[in-house]
Amino acid sequence: MLIDAIDDTIAAISTAPGEGAVGIVRLSGPRALKVAGALFVGKSKKRVTGFKTYTLHYGRIVHSGQILDEVILAVMRSPHSYTREDVVEINCHGGVVALRKILNAALACGCRLASPGEFTRRAFLNGRIDLAQAEAVIDLIRAKTDSALDISLDQLRGGLSREINALRRGILKELSSLEAYIDFPEEDTGAGNRLRNTLKGLRKIADALKEILDYSSAGRILRDGLRVVICGRPNVGKSSLLNALIKSRRSIVTHIPGTTRDAIEETVDLNGVPVRLVDTAGILKPRNIIEREAVRRSNRHILEADLVLLVFDCSQKLLAEDEKLIRQTRGRPVVAVINKIDLPLRIDRSKIKTIFGSFIGVSAKTSKHLIQLKQAIGHAAFKDCRVAREHILVSNLRHIESLACARKLVLEAQDCLGKKMPEELAAQGLREAVVLLDGILGKSFTEDLLDRIFSQFCIGK
Ligand SMILES: Nc1nc2c(ncn2[C@@H]2O[C@H](COP(=O)(O)OP(=O)(O)OP(=O)(O)O)[C@@H](O)[C@H]2O)c(=O)[nH]1
Ligand SMILES: [Mg+2]
Missing domain, CATH: 3.30.1360.120 (Probable tRNA modification gtpase trme; domain 1)
Structure with a gap:
């Protein structure tokens, strides 16, 4: 166009x-x-x-x-x-x-x-x-929970744009004092002082950028939903747990191990956080081509998860299959869930506690402790990122990438000046940082970028 x-x-x-x-x-x-x-x-x-x-x-x-x-x-x-x-x-x-x-x-x-x-x-x-406000329109249409709606509304009202503009002004200020010095170095008697001030200004900007980026993972979770993958060996009650959490008989439940093959996905609102729950196949040793594909899919889901719910059966001892999954999910964010607590206890809970630090005992059958499980999901989701109402939450990947690059450039400029390298090098980096912030607001744009952004909209908006 x-x-x-x-x-x-x-x-x-x-x-x-x-x-x-x-x-x-x-x-x-x-x-x-x-x-x-x-x-x-x-x-x-x-x-x-x-x-x-x-x-x-x-x-x-x-x-x-x-x-x-x-x-x-x-x-x-x-x-x-x-x-x-x-x-x-x-x-x-x-x-x-x-x-x-x-x-x-x-x-x-x-x-x-x-x-x-x-x-x-x-x-x-x-x-x-x-442009940031235009992008908020699409998020507004797609918002699945109140919190996601709040972020996009704030962005539409210009909350994010104001913050970006302020940062942009800050960088331009430091840039112009740097340029004045580059142009007329001999006239500058207070060069040392001036450099210290520029460094101080840049540090402030880099800190502000870091703060926005720190909150961005919360923003992304609130916008796109937290991907929670339920895994565990066959028959531990993964599908039952999904059904209990979404209060619907979405996934097939039977006593036959290997019931689930296709991953089943449902979105629920857990205290304002959109959560995309994925029930996976428990099969670990495929016996045929269907099961091989089921295992491949489960593995992929585990890799892509924001959070893994690793489910164990309270009424049985830990099996080699459980151990295999513990190894497979090591290094991933995991919440250990011991299901079927309505049945007699046979699992070694202290072992689970040693491995994971904590666990949650639930019963998908009676819904016991599901509230605690939901709380644990929310807690795990926001463990690495604080969420506060008064903060700007950046949720758009395009914005996050530009902000991260801008911060890197500001840090490099700081480093450059600190090491007494040519000021022009620092100035060039700062100019590029301004271009990146301009890109978020759409002060500069390409047709391609607009096409990419607006093709996500529906006709009529
Ligand atoms: N007593 C009791 N039985 C449960 C509970 N959760 C699930 N079950 C039973 O355990 C069996 C297996 O449940 P599923 O939900 O199909 O287990 P799954 O982990 O999805 O199994 P696969 O799909 O085969 O991997 C069924 O007979 C359920 O009724 C529970 O909390 N308590
Ligand atoms: Mg199942």
């Missing part, structure tokens, strides 16, 4: 596909009011092109002599609209057919079908929001 091709008018169905009480066809661009005028027949004889901004109008959509629907027209004139262009939203009765017919009529009258995210892309290109 060309950046400068925003003189046309786009249209799309902005509500989710399927049946609903109302549906919206949204038009945006210089001809939005004209196109709406060609289709809308209101009670009064007023022309749509004369409608005031932020007004609603009742009437019908008529095309080629056919009444398509009874509608309410919402008019938002440029620049006070989502895209900063003239926007008309046609609120209709929501049936798929009516919506499609109205959209087709708008296309016949000179609109172009919007591509995914094109309304938000226009909001960005027209300067209403920066």
Whole structure:
């Protein structure tokens, strides 16, 4: 898509596909009011092109002599609209057919079908929001829990952008004093002092960047969900545990070892943290091609897990298979779970405690201690990262990578100045750091980047 091709008018169905009480066809661009005028027949004889901004109008959509629907027209004139262009939203009765017919009529009258995210892309290109805010829109749509929603709302309101702008200003300040010194070294009598101040300023910026990055793993977990993989040898009750945690009989449970083969995945909200629970096959010694694939999948899930729930059977002694899994999951974040505590105890709990430091005894059958297990999952998830409301939570991988690179450059510049290497080298690194922060906000961007970001949106947003 060309950046400068925003003189046309786009249209799309902005509500989710399927049946609903109302549906919206949204038009945006210089001809939005004209196109709406060609289709809308209101009670009064007023022309749509004369409608005031932020007004609603009742009437019908008529095309080629056919009444398509009874509608309410919402008019938002440029620049006070989502895209900063003239926007008309046609609120209709929501049936798929009516919506499609109205959209087709708008296309016949000179609109172009919007591509995914094109309304938000226009909001960005027209300067209403920066790129970080545009990206927050998609997170907002996808947010699965209250906390994820909070992060994206804060980002949409510009919380992250303000922080990035402040850091950017900070780097530019140090950069300009460095450049002044490079340009006129002979005029600088207080060079030593000045260098100390620059170093101090850079240290502050690097610390601020580190703090944001420290919180980012919490941000990512809240946005994308924590991947919790349930593993254990056959029959320990992995599938039963998944079902108990999600309160639904999602996974097949039988007394036959090797019941689960395909990994079963479900998302649950555990105290505001979206958790993607994966129930895996317990098979360790495959006997055929299906089981071989099941083992391969289980192993891959264990490797990709943010947290492994390693399940043991309380009513049986530790077997060689248990030991094998203990070895396999070593080095991964693991919570040891002893299931079936409603049955007589035969497992050596002290051994589990020695290996893992702690364990949680539960019963998937009676749901005993499941609350404690949920708490343990939340605790393990945020062990390495603190979460606090007042902190900016960066959750987008693109942003995290840019911030990490910017911090590295600032540290290198510090190092460079500290070792009395040429100031120009430090200045160059700082300029690159500014470019990285600019990239987060979209002050500089490429078509490719925009295409990548906006292709994740749905059509109509
Ligand atoms: N008494 C008791 N039985 C349980 C408990 N959890 C699971 N079971 C039983 O243990 C057997 C195996 O349960 P599953 O949930 O299928 O075990 P799994 O670990 O998923 O087994 P595979 O898929 O074969 O690896 C079933 O008969 C369950 O009813 C529990 O907490 N207490
Ligand atoms: Mg199972």
